[in-house]
Each structure stands twice: as C-alpha cells, then as structure tokens.
Amino acid sequence: MESKFYEKDKLLVFKISEEIDDHSVQKIRRRADYEIERYMPKRVIFDFNSVTFMDSAGIGFLIGRYKFANMLGVTLEIANLTQSVKKIFEMSGVLKLISVTSLQESTAS
Amino acid sequence: MKEQVENEMRLEFLSKSSNEAFARLTVAAFASQLDPTIEELADIKTAVSEAVTNCIIHGYENRIGIVKIYAKLKEKEIIIEISDNGKGIENIEIAKEPLYTTKPNLERSGMGFTIMESFMDSVNIESIVGLGTKITMSKKIKSHEKKESEEDTYTILNT
Numbered sequence: 001m002e003s004k005f006y007e008k009d010k011l012l013v014f015k016i017s018e019e020i021d022d023h024s025v026q027k028i029r030r031r032a033d034y035e036i037e038r039y040m041p042k043r044v045i046f047d048f049n050s051v052t053f054m055d056s057a058g059i060g061f062l063i064g065r066y067k068f069a070n071m072l073g074v075t076l077e078i079a080n081l082t083q084s085v086k087k088i089f090e091m092s093g094v095l096k097l098i099s100v101t102s103l104q105e106s107t108a109s
Numbered sequence: 110m111k112e113q114v115e116n117e118m119r120l121e122f123l124s125k126s127s128n129e130a131f132a133r134l135t136v137a138a139f140a141s142q143l144d145p146t147i148e149e150l151a152d153i154k155t156a157v158s159e160a161v162t163n164c165i166i167h168g169y170e171n172r173i174g175i176v177k178i179y180a181k182l183k184e185k186e187i188i189i190e191i192s193d194n195g196k197g198i199e200n201i202e203i204a205k206e207p208l209y210t211t212k213p214n215l216e217r218s219g220m221g222f223t224i225m226e227s228f229m230d231s232v233n234i235e236s237i238v239g240l241g242t243k244i245t246m247s248k249k250i251k252s253h254e255k256k257e258s259e260e261d262t263y264t265i266l267n268t
Contacts, residue, residue, distance in 0.1 A: 088220075
C-alpha cells in the first residue's frame with residue numbers, strides 16, 4: 001500500500017495493492033490508522049484499482065476505517081473499485097454508507 | 110448412474126492466516142483444469158478464502174491446528190470440502206445470517222457464509238461442537254466454448 005498526502009486539500013490517498021484477506025488486512029489497517037492520525041486529513045480516499053483479490057475481510061476493514069474516520073471528523077471515500085471488489089462491497093450494503101469517488105478529479109490539482 | 114470422477118486433490122496445512130492465500134491459490138490452480146472464466150475462478154478463490162479464514166479464526170481461534178481441503182473435479186463441476194477439528198458451530202442457522210459475527214471486535218463483517226452461498230452453487234455445513242466443522246461447496250463451471258445452452262441440454266439428454 002502506498003499513500004500520498006495532498007497538503008493543499010488536506011486529502012490523504014491510500015493506494016492499496018495487496019490482496020485483501022484476514023491476514024494482509026491487519027498490516028493495512030495498522031498503517032492506515034497510523035497515517036490518518038498523523039496527517040489528520042479532511043478527506044481520506046482508499047484506491048482499490050490494484051486490488052486483485054478481496055474477501056469479506058475488506059468489508060470489515062472498510063467499516064472499521066469508516067467508524068475511525070467518523071470519530072475523528074474525517075470524510076472517507078473509496079475509488080476505482082474493480083468488478084470483484086464491487087461485487088463484495090455491494091453484497092454487504094457498505095456502499096450505502098460510503099461514497100465512491102473519482103480519483104482523477106480529486107487529485108488533479 | 111455411474112459417477113465419473115475425473116480428478117481429486119488433498120491439502121493439509123497449519124491454521125496460520127498466512128496460509129489463506131496459499132489455500133485459495135492452490136484450489137484455484139486445481140480448478141483451472143475445468144477451464145473456468147476469470148470471474149468463476151475469482152468466485153472459487155473468494156469462497157475458499159472465507160471458509161479457510163473461518164477454520165483459522167473461529168474453528169481454532171488462532172490456536173494451531175490442521176485445516177484440510179479435499180477437492181474433486183467431476184465433469185464440469187468442482188466440489189470442495191474444507192474442514193477443521195476446532196470448536197465447532199453451536200447454531201449453524203444463526204452463523205449463516207448475514208452480518209452475524211461472534212468477533213465484531215476483530216472487525217469481522219459476518220459476511221463469510223453469505224459470500225460462500227452467493228459465489229458457489231451449493232454450500233453445506235456440518236458441525237459438531239467440540240469436534241469440528243466441515244464445509245462442502247460445489248460450483249458448476251459453465252462451458253464457454255459454445256454459447257447455445259440448448260446444445261448442452263441436447264447432449265445431456267442423449268448421454
């Protein structure tokens with residue numbers, strides 16, 4: 001996972017490139033929470049473009065980050081959902097809670 | 110009716126979460142003999158990942174035990190059995206409910222069985238408290254050389 005902080009917009013983008021399962025998610029979670037607390041952004045975007053595999057651990061991860069961000073007053077969005085990632089998120093209803101954004105627009109400036 | 114088994118495999122490994130990827134990739138490699146689409150293969154990988162994760166975090170509760178996988182290819186179908194000798198499930202009906210989890214503190218979503226059931230054609234759960242759990246799942250791989258389903262029906266009726 002790579003992250004980039006856009007100072008001007010107080011935007012923190014995480015580009016996840018790992019397969020997301022119960023094993024890998026622990027490391028991703030620790031890193032994400034650490035960086036959100038460190039930068040205290042206004043907005044956080046998780047980019048799923050390079051995620052080649054995700055099981056239900058991804059749902060728990062996203063809901064957990066949503067709660068964490070909410071607690072800190074940070075807006076959380078997701079971007080570039082692949083077909084298989086979308087299928088899993090849709091099944092859980094998590095997309096009613098978290099909005100899908102276009103990363104191109106957000107990071108153009 | 111004579112059942113023609115085309116191939117079988119068995120796999121045993123320690124209940125470590127680092128084996129989740131190993132398990133799903135191994136089953137996917139075996140399933141690829143049926144020439145599935147990328148989507149069908151992704152469905153199988155996800156279902157296996159869910160079942161194996163359940164063995165590790167619920168069956169053994171992160172103690173070390175053995176997870177067993179047996180898979181069988183039968184014509185255009187894959188049958189996968191995933192079992193553990195862990196604590197077992199007290200109430201299967203409740204465990205299957207979407208969003209039900211005994212471990213919300215671990216950020217588990219409670220969607221494991223729901224995903225298995227929607228990604229596979231059939232999912233059967235057998236469990237005895239104190240002895241373990243066995244999940245049997247099956248999925249038919251659709252033949253994608255010929256699109257006409259009528260032709261398939263015709264072939265089946267004549268064999």
